[in-house]
Amino acid sequence: MVSLERARDQLRSAFWLVPAACVVTAIGTAVGLIALDQALGAVSPGVLFPGPPSGARSFLSSITQAMIAFTGLVFSITIVVLQLTSGQFSPRVLRAFLRDRAIQFALGVFISTFVYAIVVQRAVTGSADHHPFVPRIAVTGAFALVLASVGLFIFYIHHVANMVRVATIVSSLGVESRDLLRSRYPAGQPTVSPLPDLGPVTRVIGAPCPGVLVSVNEKALVGQAERMGCVVVLAARVGDYLPRGAPLLRIHLGGDGAGNGPGVIDEPRLLAEVAQDTERTMEQDLAFGFRQLVDIAERALSPAINDPTTACQALDVLHDLLRRLAVRHLPSGRLHGADGSLRLIVPQYGFSDFVDLAVREVWHYGSDAAQVPGRLSAMLADLSAAALPEYLPALRLWAERIDGSAGHELAEQE
Secondary structure, three states, rough: OOHHHHHHHHHHOOOOHHHHHHHHHHHHHHHHHHHHHHHOOOOOOOOOOOOOHHHHHHHHHHHHHHHHHHHHHHHHHHHHHHHHHHHHHOOOHHHHHHEEEEEEEHHHHHHHHHHHHHHHHHOOOOOOOOOOEEEEHHHHHHHHHHHHHHHHHHHHHHHHHOOOOOHHHHHHHHHHHHHHHHHOOOOOOOOOOOOOOOOOOOEEEEEOOOEEEEEEOHHHHHHHHHHHOOEEEOOOOOOOOOOOEEEEEEEEEOOOOOOOOOOOHHHHHHOOEEEOOOOOOOOOOOOHHHHHHHHHHHHHOOOOOOOOHHHHHHHHHHHHHHHHHHHOOOOOOEEEEOOOOEEEEEEOOOOOHHHHHHHHHHHHHHHHOOHHHHHHHHHHHHHHHOOOOOHHHHHHHHHHHHHHHHHHHHHHHH
């Protein structure tokens, strides 16, 4: 975990974490309530479980058997939903389901009820006539957990059914992308100045393993570069795949950008601040949000699904993201140390890259659809009216291509 974004993403992606915490909490609660029953001694049943030890064992045994079958049913429902979603929309949206706290918590409560009942059942000793001990408070707690599980199951069905709606999936991707856009692309970025002379590359550090570059701890890398007296240049953008040994970091020790320093390069420390994974994530990669939305639009435009309305819903979110980018200067990826010297360069996506990503493939697969060309034209017209002057050429290029193609088709029909 090389950065705060990486730590948060790892914790959210750990599907086992919330269920494990629920199980530990259930065990602790069961032990605590059993100890409370022992401390209070014989407790008047009242609203508590009134039965003898044999009844308590039978009751808890029924809960354990029912809950393990119930949990298996819930897991089966989850797997089927994941398969349907993967085929209907995109395999890359499965990550959102695995990260969903409601699903994790629901499964955690179901498993916890099973574990809680087992722990309490062990504490039931004796018989009705020989040293009976029934932890009535703990057994009543098992009954309360069963009722909670039933209510949570109803909520779980509602939540999962709502999650597989295309509007929910597209909206959630938009929310996550907008959050990342606000944090990684703040308004008021300075204009890009000419890149100073960095001097020759004195060392190239290769990727230690194959994988996607998912996170860069920029602050730590700047600090490392200051101590080593060099400029570190990433050879790939966040979201790019690197085979093992491919150039990952290029080190410059001379030129206007590098400050004075010992010039001793500690490769392990530099590599420790760069993370690779088996797939792209939304930690620092806004383009991955665009990619997921474009994938949904492409799948909707395929002959097998033929749902251009879904494609237009994805375009609506892409339109909103592009409009937010069009009114601000994007970061240059150049970071300076405390002394003002350039220390780190992280390649960035430009506005034209985002426009190409949002338009190119959707236009390729949806140019003959009834809704898509008009929707793309309206989006580009609105962006052109709001965008900064330096972004207009990229928008104009696509607008001319789409409008020209539409005019050519209209002329052929006439």
